[in-house]
Amino acid sequence: MTAGHAPSPTGARVKNRFVFLDVFRAVAPVLVIYSHIVTLFLDERGLTSSVVDAINVQVRDPLRLEQNLGHIAVVMFFLVSGFVITHTGIQESHREYGIKRIFRVYPLLIFTVLLTVVLGSLDLEVLTTGQLFVLEPEYVITNMLLVNYFQVPQVILVGVAWTLIIEIIFYGVVFLLLVVLRRRTWLAILIELTAVLVVLLIAREFGDSFFLFAVSVSYLPVVLTGQITWAVWSGRIPLWAGGCFGAAAWLLYVFGDLRDMGRLDDAYSSTFALGFCLFLAFLLLEPRLRPAKPVSYLADRSYSLYLLHGPIAFPILDALGGRVPLFIAVAISVAATVAAAELTFRFVEVPGQRIARRISRRYRLPRVQQAGPPRHATHGSAGRLPRPHRAPLRVPPVPQPRVDRPFDDPVQGFGDNGHGQYRRAHRKLMPYQRYQPVHDNEDTTEMNKVDGVGTPRPPPHPR
Numbered sequence: 001m002t003a004g005h006a007p008s009p010t011g012a013r014v015k016n017r018f019v020f021l022d023v024f025r026a027v028a029p030v031l032v033i034y035s036h037i038v039t040l041f042l043d044e045r046g047l048t049s050s051v052v053d054a055i056n057v058q059v060r061d062p063l064r065l066e067q068n069l070g071h072i073a074v075v076m077f078f079l080v081s082g083f084v085i086t087h088t089g090i091q092e093s094h095r096e097y098g099i100k101r102i103f104r105v106y107p108l109l110i111f112t113v114l115l116t117v118v119l120g121s122l123d124l125e126v127l128t129t130g131q132l133f134v135l136e137p138e139y140v141i142t143n144m145l146l147v148n149y150f151q152v153p154q155v156i157l158v159g160v161a162w163t164l165i166i167e168i169i170f171y172g173v174v175f176l177l178l179v180v181l182r183r184r185t186w187l188a189i190l191i192e193l194t195a196v197l198v199v200l201l202i203a204r205e206f207g208d209s210f211f212l213f214a215v216s217v218s219y220l221p222v223v224l225t226g227q228i229t230w231a232v233w234s235g236r237i238p239l240w241a242g243g244c245f246g247a248a249a250w251l252l253y254v255f256g257d258l259r260d261m262g263r264l265d266d267a268y269s270s271t272f273a274l275g276f277c278l279f280l281a282f283l284l285l286e287p288r289l290r291p292a293k294p295v296s297y298l299a300d301r302s303y304s305l306y307l308l309h310g311p312i313a314f315p316i317l318d319a320l321g322g323r324v325p326l327f328i329a330v331a332i333s334v335a336a337t338v339a340a341a342e343l344t345f346r347f348v349e350v351p352g353q354r355i356a357r358r359i360s361r362r363y364r365l366p367r368v369q370q371a372g373p374p375r376h377a378t379h380g381s382a383g384r385l386p387r388p389h390r391a392p393l394r395v396p397p398v399p400q401p402r403v404d405r406p407f408d409d410p411v412q413g414f415g416d417n418g419h420g421q422y423r424r425a426h427r428k429l430m431p432y433q434r435y436q437p438v439h440d441n442e443d444t445t446e447m448n449k450v451d452g453v454g455t456p457r458p459p460p461h462p463r
Contacts, residue, residue, distance in 0.1 A: 023295055023299075025298070026294075029306045036160075039070070047326060052068075056068075065274075071267070072274065075272050075274075076279070077306075081223055082226020086226075086230050089181070090178065093364060097174075099356050099359050100356045103356035103359075107352035109307065111344060112308060113143050113157055116158055125314050126315060127159040127313075127314045129156060150209045152208040152212070166219045192224055192227075193249060196220050200217070200218060200252070200256055203215075215262050222272055225272075226279070228249065229246075253272055301345045304344045304345050304349065305337060305341045309337045312336050314333070
């Protein structure tokens with residue numbers, strides 16, 4: 001994706017990105033597609049594959065990655081969302097935050113629901129997970145709005161959309177606590193964890209719809225763990241507090257398992273632990289990671305890949321199964337999914353984000369330069385700029401390449417990973433030459449220029 005107004009279809013290298021988040025966002029949809037093809041196509045038809053058998057013996061069984069690696073992918077998505085949504089959300093007003101989240105989730109979801117309705121009306125096989133599949137107008141609308149996950153009976157047209165309602169709940173919680181997250185991050189996290197505990201305790205007290213809501217809330221501890229990791233990384237809470245909050249999130253997730261929240265096996269908690277260990281390891285490796293075009297390409301299109309493999313890959317597998325060798329059928333279905341994801345990325349996701357930026361432009365918060373690192377930060381901590389030292393009175397401007405705004409507003413870790421404020425280029429500059437960039441949007445480009453060229457202004461000289 002290129003900087004500026006729209007993501008690039010080539011997934012070109014962008015400097016202001018969390019590379020480790022790109023890795024997670026690229027790997028997770030691949031694991032989801034693999035899991036669904038193995039579980040819902042091969043296993044149901046009694047088909048076998050030497051590749052699948054090797055993965056089961058070497059990876060799935062020793063690590064207890066049930067659902068054919070599917071749940072570890074969901075954990076990866078949720079951890080990325082908790083980290084990124086908080087990182088970008090606290091820089092936005094309530095209106096800007098809400099508008100961007102709506103336009104990030106719903107355009108592609110609505111398109112996928114309509115595509116599923118068309119294919120289903122033609123009696124083509126799409127991904128289903130066992131719930132009712134009814135193509136009536138009222139159910140089409142409820143699936144577009146995701147309220148079907150609170151209704152009994154449940155009618156599910158897009159089998160993978162259950163994770164989106166968990167994301168929407170998290171977005172709503174962050175929306176309500178934006179001010180608290182900015183000023184007292186520890187208090188906001190404490191409120192969130194307490195709310196999850198209360199919902200789990202009263203899950204069966206208010207009828208079926210509230211229980212279904214509680215089932216979705218039972219997954220929030222995974223997302224909140226990503227948020228807690230961000231809070232420690234950014235210096236907004238000390239490490240000991242992050243450890244306490246992380247332990248509380250883990251216990252809540254285990255408690256949700258004990259409360260019988262509809263989980264399919266007993267490996268959810270261990271999978272969460274493994275996913276978090278991987279997340280933490282890659283976060284610590286971030287300074288050594290370098291962007292790769294294939295990874296960036298898949299990361300940018302991860303939302304489209306996630307939603308579209310059900311209505312695209314499965315009709316092709318159903319049509320080709322038994323007529324061509326299995327690996328050819330799988331290869332064709334995956335290639336078609338990638339091609340469809342490319343189209344929806346260009347013509348659904350990107351236009352939706354442009355509209356969101358245009359609408360929310362008037363609601364942006366004023367950007368104030370930070371005087372220094374957060375209160376719990378240490379000098380030179382990762383992701384934060386140290387306080388400037390005294391400098392000579394005459395400091396020439398430092399030539400720097402312009403870094404425009406990348407594609408923003410992720411969902412489930414999809415989209416911008418929010419690393420625009422903290423560029424690697426800062427590490428090579430003297431302390432007095434570092435500067436805090438203004439808010440990276442289209443309207444402030446001229447503010448970063450000196451004499452009409454793209455050289456950033458140096459900071460004011462300390463007196």
